[in-house]
Amino acid sequence: MGDDMGLLAGARAGDGEVCANAPSPAGPDPNLDALMSLYQKGDFTAATVLIARLSPQLHRFFMMQFASRADADDLLQETWLRIHRVRHTYRAGEPVLPWFYAIARHVRVDHFRKASRAAAREQRLDETPEVAAAIPSVIPGAADDFEALLAPLPASQREVIEMLKVAGMSLEEVARATSSSVGSVKQKAHRAYENLRERLGGARLKKGRMGGLS
Amino acid sequence: MKDRAIDEILKKKAPALRRVDSALLDRVSSAVQSCMQPVRPLPPSWLLAGGLILSCASVALAGAARAGFFGVEKLSEIQRAAIFSSLGIFIVLAALACVSAMIPGSRSRVSPEALLGAGSVALLAVFAILFHDYHTNHFVHAGVVCLVTGLVHAVPAAALCWAVLRRGFAVDSIAAGLAGGTLAGLAGVTLLELHCINFQALHILVWHTAVVPVAGIAGALLARSPRNRADSGSRTRAAGQ
Numbered sequence: 001m002g003d004d005m006g007l008l009a010g011a012r013a014g015d016g017e018v019c020a021n022a023p024s025p026a027g028p029d030p031n032l033d034a035l036m037s038l039y040q041k042g043d044f045t046a047a048t049v050l051i052a053r054l055s056p057q058l059h060r061f062f063m064m065q066f067a068s069r070a071d072a073d074d075l076l077q078e079t080w081l082r083i084h085r086v087r088h089t090y091r092a093g094e095p096v097l098p099w100f101y102a103i104a105r106h107v108r109v110d111h112f113r114k115a116s117r118a119a120a121r122e123q124r125l126d127e128t129p130e131v132a133a134a135i136p137s138v139i140p141g142a143a144d145d146f147e148a149l150l151a152p153l154p155a156s157q158r159e160v161i162e163m164l165k166v167a168g169m170s171l172e173e174v175a176r177a178t179s180s181s182v183g184s185v186k187q188k189a190h191r192a193y194e195n196l197r198e199r200l201g202g203a204r205l206k207k208g209r210m211g212g213l214s
Numbered sequence: 215m216k217d218r219a220i221d222e223i224l225k226k227k228a229p230a231l232r233r234v235d236s237a238l239l240d241r242v243s244s245a246v247q248s249c250m251q252p253v254r255p256l257p258p259s260w261l262l263a264g265g266l267i268l269s270c271a272s273v274a275l276a277g278a279a280r281a282g283f284f285g286v287e288k289l290s291e292i293q294r295a296a297i298f299s300s301l302g303i304f305i306v307l308a309a310l311a312c313v314s315a316m317i318p319g320s321r322s323r324v325s326p327e328a329l330l331g332a333g334s335v336a337l338l339a340v341f342a343i344l345f346h347d348y349h350t351n352h353f354v355h356a357g358v359v360c361l362v363t364g365l366v367h368a369v370p371a372a373a374l375c376w377a378v379l380r381r382g383f384a385v386d387s388i389a390a391g392l393a394g395g396t397l398a399g400l401a402g403v404t405l406l407e408l409h410c411i412n413f414q415a416l417h418i419l420v421w422h423t424a425v426v427p428v429a430g431i432a433g434a435l436l437a438r439s440p441r442n443r444a445d446s447g448s449r450t451r452a453a454g455q
Contacts, residue, residue, distance in 0.1 A: 149227055
C-alpha cells in the first residue's frame with residue numbers, strides 16, 4: 001500500500017503536464033500496470049492519472065487517422081468510456097499499452113463503420129455525389145508531412161508503422177494490440193519499409209534530377 | 215536507402231504529443247468518477263480455456279450418453295486414438311483462440327480463420343487415412359441427420375462457452391464469433407464420433423467434417439449482426455460490475 005501511495009504521489013506531481021512533455025508511456029512501464037490495478041480496485045486518483053498520462057498518446061493515435069480534431073476528441077472520450085466499462089478485462093502482469101491500443105483501435109474501427117454507413121445512407125437519400133464526397137471527413141487525409149509520407153501505405157501497414165515508430169511499442173506489443181502474430185507484424189513493417197524505400201528513393205532521385213537540371 | 219535512414223525520417227516527421235483539451239479530460243474524469251466501483255479482474259487464460267474445454271467435453275459426453283456410445287465402441291484402438299487426440303488438440307487450440315479473442319491486447323497464438331481452415335483440413339486428413347469404405351448408402355439423408363445432430367449439439371456448447379466468457383470483451387467480434395463457432399463445432403464432431411456408427415468414408419469426410427466450418431461461419435455471422443454489435447456495449451457494461 002505504501003508503494004501505491006508513493007506511485008500516485010509521484011504521478012500526481014506531473015499531473016499538470018498533459019502535453020508534449022507528458023511522460024511517454026512507450027516501452028514497458030511498471031507504473032502503468034500498478035495504476036491499472038488500483039483503477040480496478042476503484043481508486044479514482046489512479047484513473048485520473050491514467051487518463052492524464054495516456055490521453056495525449058491516444059489522441060495522437062486518432063489524429064493520425066482523422067483529420068478533424070473534433071473527431072479525435074470524440075473518439076478519445078468514447079475510448080475512455082469503453083475502457084472504463086471493460087476495465088475488468090485487464091489482468092495484472094500483462095502489458096498495459098496493447099490493452100489500451102486494442103480498445104482504441106476497436107473504437108476507431110466502430111467509428112469508421114458508422115461513418116461509412118452514414119455516408120452510404122446519405123448517398124441513397126439525396127443521390128447527390130457532392131454530399132457523399134463531403135462526408136468522409138474521417139477518411140485519413142494528408143494533413144501533415146507524416147500523413148503524406150504514410151498515405152500511400154495500406155491501412156494495416158500504416159497502423160503498424162504508427163505503433164512501432166510513433167508510439168514506440170515493441171513488436172510483441174503491436175502484435176497484441178492488433179490481435180495478430182509477431183511474424184505478421186514483422187511482415188507488415190517490412191512491406192511498409194519496402195514501400196517507403198521505393199517512395200523516398202524515388203523522391204530523392206527526382207530531387208537529384210531537378211537539382212541537376214537547375 | 216537503409217532502414218536506419220527511413221527510421222530517422224519517420225522519427226523527424228512523427229507528430230509530437232500535443233496537449234489534450236483539459237475540459238475534455240475533466241469530462242472524461244467526471245464520467246468515470248460517476249460510476250467508479252471496484253471490479254474483479256478476469257481469471258487467468260488457462261482457467262477460462264479449461265472452462266471452455268470442460269463445457270465442450272460435457273456437451274459431447276452428455277449428448278453421446280443420451281444417444282448411445284455406439285460409434286466409439288465400434289472404432290478400433292488406433293482410430294480412437296487418432297480421432298480423439300486430433301479433436302482434443304484442436305479443441306484446446308480453439309479454446310485458447312476464443313479466450314484471446316475475448317481479452318483485449320492478449321497474445322494471439324493462432325488466428326481463428328487459420329484455426330478453422332487447419333482444423334477442417336486436419337480432420338479431413340485423419341478421416342481419409344482411417345476410413346476406407348467408399349460405399350455410399352443414403353448419403354444425403356444419413357448425412358443431413360448427422361450434420362443437424364452435430365449442429366444441434368454445437369448450440370448448447372456455444373451457449374456454455376458464452377457463459378464462461380461473458381465478462382470478456384471482443385475487440386473483433388467476428389473473429390470471436392468464428393473462434394467460438396469453431397469450438398462449438400468441434401464439440402459437435404466429438405459427439406458424432408462418439409455416437410455415429412456409419413463408417414463410410416464419404417459420409418464422415420463430408421458430413422461430419424462439415425459441422426466445424428458450418429458452426430464457425432454461423433458463429434461469425436451471428437457476431438457480425440448489427441444488433442449483436444449494438445448490444446455488446448451494454449452486455450460488457452452489465453458484466454463488468
